[in-house]
Amino acid sequence: MENSILRTAPCAECGAEMMWTQNVWPPGAETSAAYRCLNGHLADPSTTRQCPKCGVHDTTLVTSATGQQFFRCAQCGEPFTFPRSPP
Numbered sequence: 001m002e003n004s005i006l007r008t009a010p011c012a013e014c015g016a017e018m019m020w021t022q023n024v025w026p027p028g029a030e031t032s033a034a035y036r037c038l039n040g041h042l043a044d045p046s047t048t049r050q051c052p053k054c055g056v057h058d059t060t061l062v063t064s065a066t067g068q069q070f071f072r073c074a075q076c077g078e079p080f081t082f083p084r085s086p087p
Contacts, residue, residue: 004020007020007035011041013037013039016041019035019036020034020058021036033057047061051075051080052078052080054073058073059071
């Protein structure tokens with residue numbers, strides 16, 4: 001079983017592993033869930049939508065058209081769109 005809190009893609013800025021940060025913030029710190037590398041770089045949460053099949057955020061934006069984004073989950077391979085229904 002793979003570690004679902006590690007992002008498949010490395011940090012775009014430094015190449016380090018990216019870790020899902022939900023519920024790991026100390027009191028009073030940033031509280032938005034996102035992928036963060038050991039050097040503090042963040043992945044934009046809008047590029048890591050939650051997979052409707054397995055629930056992880058390790059997803060890749062494949063393309064975007066007519067107000068919809070098309071993603072593929074790196075953990076289970078599920079293709080999906082966001083928003084779920086056309087605008």
